[in-house]
Amino acid sequence: MLDKNKSKSIDYWNSSSGTWKNIAYSPDGNLTVFPSSQIRNGIVISELSKMKKDKKILDIGCADGKLIREMLDAGFTYVKGVDNSPDMISEAKRILKKDYPNLNPDDIFFVADADGIVLDENFDVITAIGLIEYVKDINLFISKVYDLLKHNGIAFIESRNKLFNIFSANEYTSNIKDMPNLIRELDLVKKFSPIQSNSTDAVVLETMSEIANGLSRKDLDSDIKKKSFKKYPFELPQYTPLEFVDLCKEANLKMKEVVYYHCHPFAPRYGIEFPQLFNKIGVLMQPLGYTPIGAIIGSAFVSKIEKC
Numbered sequence: 001m002l003d004k005n006k007s008k009s010i011d012y013w014n015s016s017s018g019t020w021k022n023i024a025y026s027p028d029g030n031l032t033v034f035p036s037s038q039i040r041n042g043i044v045i046s047e048l049s050k051m052k053k054d055k056k057i058l059d060i061g062c063a064d065g066k067l068i069r070e071m072l073d074a075g076f077t078y079v080k081g082v083d084n085s086p087d088m089i090s091e092a093k094r095i096l097k098k099d100y101p102n103l104n105p106d107d108i109f110f111v112a113d114a115d116g117i118v119l120d121e122n123f124d125v126i127t128a129i130g131l132i133e134y135v136k137d138i139n140l141f142i143s144k145v146y147d148l149l150k151h152n153g154i155a156f157i158e159s160r161n162k163l164f165n166i167f168s169a170n171e172y173t174s175n176i177k178d179m180p181n182l183i184r185e186l187d188l189v190k191k192f193s194p195i196q197s198n199s200t201d202a203v204v205l206e207t208m209s210e211i212a213n214g215l216s217r218k219d220l221d222s223d224i225k226k227k228s229f230k231k232y233p234f235e236l237p238q239y240t241p242l243e244f245v246d247l248c249k250e251a252n253l254k255m256k257e258v259v260y261y262h263c264h265p266f267a268p269r270y271g272i273e274f275p276q277l278f279n280k281i282g283v284l285m286q287p288l289g290y291t292p293i294g295a296i297i298g299s300a301f302v303s304k305i306e307k308c
């Protein structure tokens with residue numbers, strides 16, 4: 001039986017099923033909202049592009065199936081998407097039928113709760129993007145990922161980044177209880193960045209010149225109507241990369257890499273005054289998410305985890 005909080009969460013996501021594609025994947029591209037969903041999907045797709053196209057992939061918390069369609073567009077053919085919101089899954093099936101008339105949506109999408117998925121197959125890759133904040137028991141979920149992965153399989157799990165609280169200069173910073181440990185962790189997690197400290201200068205140089213070239217006042221709208229998400233009814237947890245390492249260890253999984261995203265040029269309070277420019281700079285800063293600098297300026301991360 002569903003507990004009360006879970007059914008409240010499902011109600012929330014059911015009611016967002018028709019608008020998710022517009023709000024999260026903002027088609028007008030005017031950057032009034034930071035395009036987190038596109039960027040994190042892009043991180044996953046660029047990792048997948050290094051793999052063979054016959055990999056079996058499961059996307060948990062697939063919503064209306066955007067990442068699944070991006071995987072199909074990238075040439076992967078064995079993909080499955082699961083979500084516990086029946087309305088999200090109906091929307092995923094509806095869009096797939098329209099965009100991929102030769103595929104049977106019932107073979108691809110199904111309704112299930114993340115920690116209760118029962119399948120008689122294992123996967124080379126599991127993705128869980130924008131999901132773990134909503135699962136009831138993170139340990140149970142990570143052990144489910146372990147069960148569903150093949151030996152040497154890879155999981156990409158996305159999370160809000162607790163280390164960003166050091167930089168954000170807001171109520172999250174005021175509420176930090178373990179500041180010395182958080183600061184220490186900034187050095188400990190350097191080894192998980194795909195681009196290591198000794199190559200950071202090249203990335204910084206290139207990124208800064210991209211920012212300089214990419215900004216122009218004429219690109220900015222004078223009349224910005226900010227889109228906003230309906231507020232989720234519960235508090236959303238954050239993790240540090242090392243907390244993730246520990247969660248993985250408990251489930252016999254190994255953290256390999258961390259890519260940070262939603263890089264902030266300044267603390268968020270200043271962005272309110274120039275949101276479109278702020279978001280545009282943040283998008284251009286994404287290469288820094290692959291370096292250790294991302295740990296403090298990126299408000300979220302995608303971790304690459306291996307079952308070995």
Ligand SMILES: C[S@@+](CC[C@H](N)C(=O)[O-])C[C@H]1O[C@@H](n2cnc3c(N)ncnc32)[C@H](O)[C@@H]1O
Pocket residue numbers: 009010013014024037060061062063064066067082083084085088112113114115128129130131134135136
């Ligand atoms: C923030 S959306 C992310 C959707 C998608 N991964 C994306 O990035 O576009 C979260 C999704 O997770 C689903 N979800 C939340 N809790 C879940 C759970 N316990 N099991 C399965 N899906 C869940 C919601 O229904 C929603 O579609």
